[in-house]
Amino acid sequence: MQTMTNPAVDALIARSNRLGADPKNTNYAGGNTSAKGTDRDPVTGEYVELLWVKGSGGDLGTLKESGLATLRLDRMRAMVDTYPGVEREDEMVAAFDYCLHGKGGAAPSIDTAMHGLVDAAHVDHLHPDSGIAIATAVDGPELTQKIFGDKVVWVPWRRPGFQLGLDIAEIKEQNPQAVGCILGGHGITAWGETSEESERNSLWIIDTAAAYIAEHSKPEPFGAPLEGYAPLGHAERRAKAAALIPTIRAIASADKPQVGHFSDDEAVLEFLAHAEHLRLAALGTSCPDHFLRTKVKPLVLDLPAEAGIEESVARLKELHEEYRRDYQAYYDRHADADSPAIRGADPAIVLVPGVGMFSFGKDKQTARVAGEFYLNAINVMRGAEGLSSYAPIDEREKFRIEYWALEEAKLQRMPQPKELATRIALVTGAASGIGKAIAQRLAAEGAVVAIADLDLQKAQEAAAEIGGPDQAVGVAVDVSDESAVQQAVEETLLAFGGLDIVVNNAGLSLSKSLLETTAKDWDLQHDVMAKGSFLVSKTAANALIEQGLGGDILYISSKNSVFAGPNNIAYSATKADQAHQVRLLAAELGEHQIRVNGINPDGVVQGSGIFASGWGANRAKTYGIAEEDLGKFYAQRTILKREVLPENVANAAFVLLSQDLSHTTGLHVPVDAGVAAAFLR
Incomplete structure (x- = not known):
């Protein structure tokens, strides 16, 4: 591709983006546009005629110059003389590669011939609903004549390809008054000597068809209303x-x-x-x-x-x-x-x-x-x-x-899917810390993710960091509230059409000794982590079992589930509860190919909502250190002398959810940099 901007290319990109931005003109990634002009051949220094045309794939509304294929018009038009006929027209697509001009750019699409062979400086091929309605009407040829007169010509159905390009080129030559055509069963093509004229002609065909349909359509095109079939509330x-x-x-x-x-x-x-x-x-x-x-x-x-x-x-x-x-x-x-x-x-x-x-x-x-x-x-x-x-x-x-x-070849060229492609995850407590890191890692590996958190705004912000709603959504949930859990699972199902992975990560902690811990403290921590994990797992399991696709439930427990430390009886007891839920559910859900595993982190200070909410200050006081040194303190008491970060837990989560451990269930993986007292036995 040339590095200097060409005015014809600039006009083509602007026109394409305008046409593609309005769904009445064409569907997503549908249709293609082109421009013809001259540019300097970097080898000879001479000016040559070129065709710039939207390449295979991509979308008109977001088209950039990199999405164009650039071809030498003289070479492309010479293909007419070597065309072997409609039975072998697919061979011409490979020949387009020998017409390319310059480096880079997109691969030429099957519609390239339509643009190169039609004698017009600018060509638009679009898939508007109004145009396809005429193209698929049983009396499409008659309607085309009635609606457009001789300005638009009917082209009988032909599969996209070189022959269709020849057909349209001949129709334009024989109908100099025409500004475009209706492609039977397919869409529309319009042209012009300037970019503005081509766009104007395209929009005229689209809007004229839409206006005619609106004025002449019968009142009930889909037939009479059916009793009992009206939309539910x-x-x-x-x-x-x-x-x-x-x-x-x-x-x-x-x-x-x-x-x-x-x-x-x-x-x-x-x-x-x-x-x-x-x-x-x-x-x-x-x-x-x-x-x-x-x-x-x-x-x-x-x-x-x-x-x-x-x-x-x-x-x-x-x-x-x-x-x-x-x-x-x-x-x-x-x-x-x-x-x-x-x-x-x-x-x-x-x-x-x-x-x-x-x-x-x-x-x-x-x-x-x-x-x-x-x-x-x-x-x-x-x-x-x-x-x-x-x-x-x-x-x-x-x-x-x-x-x-040709379609099969296009499919075969697509990149291999990522490890977690097609998998749908619900991660609780995912607006910060470990949960957020897990959500980000799962999305990076191809999963779509519902980020569930008590704070909806933060959940939505965390989802936005991952990408748009095609990658992640934020949902509100109080995991201790059964109806709220049901709603969060339903929102996940509605957002992504199913559920495969559940990560029970929501939690909180109050660092208190036995005598300082109140019944309210005990109930709060057990409600969020023990009861909350139970409610999320139970609600999600209904969907996982009905799908029949297997699935994974992952508990983010703690080193404290197996290690006895001071001043955290409520927290550690509920973490032990979670750890045993892993074993119980692994045994119960295995027949449905649902794996249940756990992770036991320790000392994850950075980004942690738990540590930021007072737990960190209390633990630092217990150990007699400054709160900002807590992560380093935890690191020094480990065997590896490494601080544990949220990303380390996310890495373990990914491994447990990957196919590499497809035959593993009921396992707890320590992510604590080595705490001998918490070794599993």
């Missing part, structure tokens, strides 16, 4: 969603564990409340960007909103078996000897009337985006049904894209 539907999530995640994860996203968007609820939703859902999505992320069709619970949890769970499991058989049959109908292996027969989208949509993917962002794409599909179906009837591309064409060799 907000609190009721979220409670039902949380109750169903473990079952639904088990359904989505039968072949491979997935992370989930829940949406009760008004458009989803409206779709599910009307008579035609089952018929339309069975037709599947149409735009390639849609069904590559949502699969060809969703799983839809065919029960009314008022159906009970047990009835819903039982029916969802029946429907899952039907879905898997149906998907396997779809694969078998169309696969040949060269097709990639089946990638799994579980749904990516599950729809529950009155409640909402559950979407799944390899991480939270993928799951969320899959849900956004199905919402796009609902909008498309509304538009197409409102004007005539929805007619997506046929099943064979969907299979050709879903199991395309």
Whole structure:
């Protein structure tokens, strides 16, 4: 890539960002834009014609110059003479690499030909809901003529590739008055001689289609309202969603564990409340960007909103078996000897009337985006049904894209997932100290994390340090309150679609002798750590067992669970309680493949909420040292003479949760730099 800025590139980036920032124009990571211009060849010093086009992957709304592929136009257009025909058009994608100009940049996408071969300085290919509604209407060609006249031309469905680029180039040449086209079953393409003209033409097509749909659509595009299928109240539907999530995640994860996203968007609820939703859902999505992320069709619970949890769970499991058989049959109908292996027969989208949509993917962002794409599909179906009837591309064409060799190659190039990818963690007391360090380490290793703390603001701040809501969320919890624990677990389920890891870290300590310790002191510490750990483990275990995916419960206990020291009877007794909970639960939950282990830290002063709240001052007084020297003091009494930091405990937590210790349960790992009196026996 050239280091100096080119005005054509600047205009392209600005236009792309504007178009991609508005969801009415295109879906996330959908569509591509381009510009043609000249730049100096660093070898010859001569000016050459270039094509700058959004590369494979990335998102228009956040596109930067590094996301562009830059190609020599003369070489790319010469490919027309060597094109072997539509049966071998995939070979042309590899040939794009021999047209690249300069270093760096993104890999050319399958749509590169569309941009390079069309005789216009600027080209936009987008996936607007309004445009796809026309593209998927059974009478799409007639609607295109009626809505746009001769300014927009209908292009029959063709899989993206070199031939589609040739088709659009020919249509533009034969229709000089046209500003763009509707791509059957797919989206729109527009062009212009300036960046401003191309953007203006794109928006005109999108807005004109939307206005026509709004003016001419029938009142009930999804059919008559269904009795009993109206949305539940907000609190009721979220409670039902949380109750169903473990079952639904088990359904989505039968072949491979997935992370989930829940949406009760008004458009989803409206779709599910009307008579035609089952018929339309069975037709599947149409735009390639849609069904590559949502699969060809969703799983839809065919029960009314008022159906009970047990009835819903039982029916969802029946429907899952039907879905898997149906998907396997779809694969078998169309696969040949060269097709990639089946990638799994579980749904990516599950729809529950009155409640909402559950979407799944390899991480939270993928799951969320899959849900956004199905919402796009609902909008498309509304538009197409409102004007005539929805007619997506046929099943064979969907299979050709879903199991395309080029798509498979793209999947194979993706980096290997991190150790804790797809795992969902709930860490209590995670706004500071050990809990915060554990949450950060789990997120760094690929997990998504709910940071639970008594202080919601601090929990949210700690989550923000990790990243946005696709990586971590903050939730409030008083672990001694059963209803608060239930709510925290439900919020975790709703945020990430399930639960795999529970870290019981919340705690406090009052450093007092036996005679100074009151019953209130005793109850407070036992309520938070002994009772709190019990409540969190019990509530979480319900979800872990229903998911059937195994899981981990980790207790952050203490050296004091096995070591008798002065002036901490309540704290040490409750830590001993936690330590035995590890053994008891390991024995009880093992049949469900749930591992239960513990960590016994000692002397973790830095960042500790416990030490900052008075424990540190009291311990320092007990030992006759300054409070700021407490960490060093603890280090000198260890065998290794090392201070224990929150990160050291987090490292141990990661090891216990990793596959390296997949056959270990009921274990306590000391993280105390070596305290002989606390050696486990």
